[in-house]
Each structure stands twice: as C-alpha cells, then as structure tokens.
Amino acid sequence: MQVGKEKLLWMYEKMVQIRYYEETMASVYMEGKLPPAIQKGLAFDIGAGIVPGEMHLAAGQEPVAVGICAHLSDEDTVVGTHRPHHFAIAKGVPLNPMTAEIFGKVTGLGKGKGGHMHLFDNAHKFSCSGIVGASMPIACGAALAAKKLGKNWVSIAFFGEGAANQGAFHESLNLAALWKLPVIFVCEDNHWAISVPKSKSTSVEWVADRAAGYGIPGIKVLENDAILVFEAVAPAISRARHGEGPSLIEIKTDRYFGHFQGDPETYRPKDEVTGLRKNDPIAILAKMLRDKKFMTSDEESGVVLKMHQLVDKAFDFARKSDYPSANDALQDVFVNGQKNTRALV
C-alpha cells in the first residue's frame, strides 16, 4: 500500500510533535530533582520536582506510533504501554489534558489520579498500563466488543519485546487467533528490556516468528521507518477489518533515552545512542518529503514551529492548572459518585 502525500505529512507532523513533547518533558522533568534542592547526598530525587515519579520517554520510537495510527480512526482502540506518550499523541489524545495529567493536575485526563503511565481517554479509545504485557488482553476485549457489535473497528495492542515473554502475550495471541478477533499485536523492539537485551531474554531472534505457533501472520519491519511501518501493517489492518483475525507485527525501533529518566544506563554502550541518532527517522522522513517536493524548507520550518507551539501551549496549560484538593483522593474508586465505604481519614 502506497502512502499518499497527506498521510506522509500527517506522520511527519506527529513525529515532530512527539519528539518535541518528549524532549520538553525530559527537560521539565529535571526541574527540582537535582542538588542542592534535594536531600543531601542524593544525585537525583525521582519523587521531587514539578513532574514527580517515574518517567519513560519514547523519543526515537515515533515511527511505530505514527505508522500504525495513520491507519486508525477515533473508533479504533489503542492500548499502550508504560512508555505511552507517542501512542497517545498519534492516536489524537489532546495534549492539554494529557500533559496536565502528567503534572498531576485536576485538569488532567484522570484528574491527576493516573499519571504518565496511566492515561485514559475514552473519546479517542486510548488507554495504557504500567504493567508489562497488560495491553494485549485488554486490546482483545476491545476487539471482541467490535466483533459483537458487528463493526469493522480494530484494536491495537502495543507492547515491548520484553513483554513477548509474558504469559499474557501467549494467551492473548491464542485467544485472538481462535476467535478471529480484529486485533493487531504490535511489538516495539527497542532492544532493551530495562537492562536486559533481547538476546538474553528471548528464545528466538524474532518475536514475529511466534505468530506461526498461533496460525496467524507474523510481519517484520526491519527499520525504524514510519513509511515501512505504515506499509507493513496495512495488510494486517485490512485482514482485521474484514473479520479474518489478528496479526503480529514486530518493529525494530530505538530508545534514545534511558528506561526511565535518571536511569544511569550502565548496561548500555556509552555511544550507542549517538550512533542511533545518526539514523533519526524524523530527519529521514523530512528529507524524503523534501526530495519528493511534498514539502519545501519553509513549509518544514512552519510545521516544526506549529508543532512546538502546540506542545509549549500544553505544558503551559499544565503548569498553570490547579492541583486537585487532597480530599479528591477519596473519590472515583467507584463510578457515579458512589461512596467508597470505610474511607476513613
């Protein structure tokens, strides 16, 4: 399937937006986390600053998110991982409430209760989880619902290569294959499950080869390239929309930051990321767009400026938003304002 100009430009815009979002987050995240503002003796305090807690950033992994989501509409479901920002942005989750959620503000998607690993947007059928492998069963459920409703909606389960060794992976593939569910399992192989390389954790070189065990197509994308992802996944999406069942896609991609911000990354060769950044998929796509005369240099600058402004506005919105009041912590355990019994404080 050839990608049209419009889709190419959409993918480029989204990738620029994602990259700038993650880089902005990397910088904002460090506010208040370094000496001398923190406990004496610490090099870094993960719980301090304006955005506390763990932070998993997806710079470098943009092609996976945009190459897949370019095929989707609001009716299709995406379930992401603990590293979810690129998926959320590509799926169309609005930046303001998403960023406010990551700041823990009351204007956030979950009123500050979820945080960056737990973003829920019903309107765009997006959710994610901090638990490895948890996306797959839930995506199966969305696909089951679409099937029961007689709709041609698909659902996407994103997961890392480390999650392919979870029971949830094998159970979900079997269930989806058996029931011919319209779900696409998308493995982001960024080579590192925190500190453990794929070669030391996985019995086969390709996760996609495991598709054979469940009688479904296994598709390999060998390069971190949005167009290759888009083209490779097209038959899987079509298969799902036509009621023919699930597929497994494996995409080689690159993680530019650590597993989490503050990760000393002692396990990874020091210059690895420098090398990876030489093949930056955003620069590659930009060059292709210019070469094909789909975009002039001026238009490129315009896109970059526009995307940066959107992101800056979202961070500004998040900063200026209020925190929830402490008592709000007791609400929302159940829906419709039902009382959380025994909520003594």
Added chain:
Amino acid sequence: MKSFRILTVAQAISEGIAQEMTRDSNVFVMGEDIGAYGGIFGATGGLLDKFGKDRIIDTPISETAFIGAATGAAVAGFRPIVELMFVDFFGVCMDQIYNHLAKNTYMSGGHVKLPVVLTTAIGGGYNDAAQHSQCLYGIFAHVPGIKVVVPSNAYDAKGLMIQAIRDDNPVIFMYHKGIMGLPWMAYFEGSSNAVPEDSYVIPFGKANVVKEGSDLTIVSISQMIQKAVLAANELAGQSIHAEVLDLRTLVPMDTDAILKSVRKTGRLLIADEDYLGFGLSGEISALIAENLDTVSLKAPIKRLAVPNVPIPYSRPLEQFVIPQVANIVLAAQELMLKKIPLLADL
C-alpha cells in the same frame, strides 16, 4: 571486636545475600535486572561480579515461569532467592505463589520443603501511582504458608535476610523503596545504620521496641517505623511518651510484644502504609479485642492506613492518603484526649 559500618538497606541486603551464597553453594538468585544492573533498587548490587552469571541469573519478564521454577528447584535441594522488582507486579504470577509455593508443603503433609525467598520492593511516597506504589504485605500475610518479612532499617534487613535464606519455608522479603538509601530517591536517614561485617541472624517473630514509652503504643513496620520515630520524638517534646514497636515480620507476628506494650500504655495507634480494609491494622485491632480480658484500654484503638483507595499519582493526593509524620503526631494527640466511657455513662 566486631566491626560495624553505616550501611544503606540496599547494601545490607546484598551483603547478607553474598555471605549466605559464600557459605552455601545451593543459594542462587534469579530476577529481572538483578545482574549487571544490580537490582533496580540495589538489593543485588555487586553480586554478579562476585558470583558470576550461573548463580546471579537475569530472567526474561516471565514471572510465572521463574517463580514457579524457584519452587521446583527448591524441591531439588536448592535455596533460590527470586526478585520481582515491584510487589504490584505479582499479579501476573500469583498462582505460582499462593496455590503452589505457599501450599505444597501443607498439601504434601509437610514432606515438601520449599526454602525459597521472594524479594520485592514496596511502598509509595515518590508519586509512582497506583501500579507501582502499593505495599500489599497484607495479601501475602493473609495466605497461609508464606512468612512475611518487612524490615525498617539496614541492621534488621541483613539479619532478617540471612534468616530468610536459612529458613526451610517460603519467605517473602519486602523492602520499602523509601528506606533503601538509593542515590536517586529521597529516603529516611534513620534507615541507614550500623551493620556488623560478620554474619548474624535476627529470628522471625521477634518485634523490636525501637523507642520505649509509657503513654501510648505505636505499632508499625517498614518505612512507617522511621516516620513513627520522628513522630515520637516530636511527641516527647509535648510530654507524650510513645512506645514504638517494630514488628519486623508479619508472619510470624510477635503478638506477645504487642500485648505487653499495650498492657503497659493502655493506648494503641497502628500506623500502616497498606490499605486500611481487611489488613494489618485490622488484624492487630482484633488481637487486642480478643484479649480485652487481660488488656485495659484507656482509649479506643486508632488506625492510620491508606483509606481504601488506589494510590493516586498527584502529589497532594498521595501525601493525603499515605500516613505522614504529622498524621501520626495528630492521631497520638487525639488518642491522649479520648476516653472509654463506662457503659452506665452512655
């Protein structure tokens, strides 16, 4: 003369494991990121260099498989230590734990011996939200067949770890992230303390009176002990003398120590970072209720715990649901003002 150094909890745990691995070749460690990384929370720091990859084994993210494998290897005479990064992650492999590791000894009429130590990180306070901040020791203590160890400081952590490895039964060893002494997370400095270089054990089921007092008893475990001590110091300035009791292990639980202290003070405050409902604080309250024929309370029991909500992400929300030093001080002050009226006065 024995030599002492100030160690962090992470260093103390790893030293305890190393000494047992040197003593007993049947001890080995499996888990995620425990090798080159040294454990995300440092509990296996330096072990790969000392013992090599055959005994310090990085696993795939396949918890059902490697925790189940620990049970199988234990049957064959090994003494596996298995780490699962966060207690919140046990959901994916709970069957191997609560239906097998915890029960096979009993179902075999005591013939199957399972000397397995599960290690895991617990606790919040650094805004890691609902799937990375729970304590959940109550769940493991609820299931018969697993001993539950929850240290509050480095000295205890080393002695309890060595005891855990030598125990012939399954033990879950739960360390709070906020006492580990990591260079990237704030921690309570009271948790790093003097630790002997030599090997030693702390027996299970022996609570530690961290601070003596006569006005009320504060029972707790883990990081909350460090908060309780700070609260007790503040209360002492107001002439309220709190006794702080560190249970160290939930299974077995030192019920004698709790009863002894409450008989002395007549007032009980339980400070807990686990959920309020159906957990540690309820268990201890029941213990007192069942012994009211020999315990004379001057005030109703007070419980501080997470008020039956998942741990929220946002800082003001998280600070609100997890008991803090100020909450302990306030609860103690209130307890001193409360009375138990005579039935005739009601």
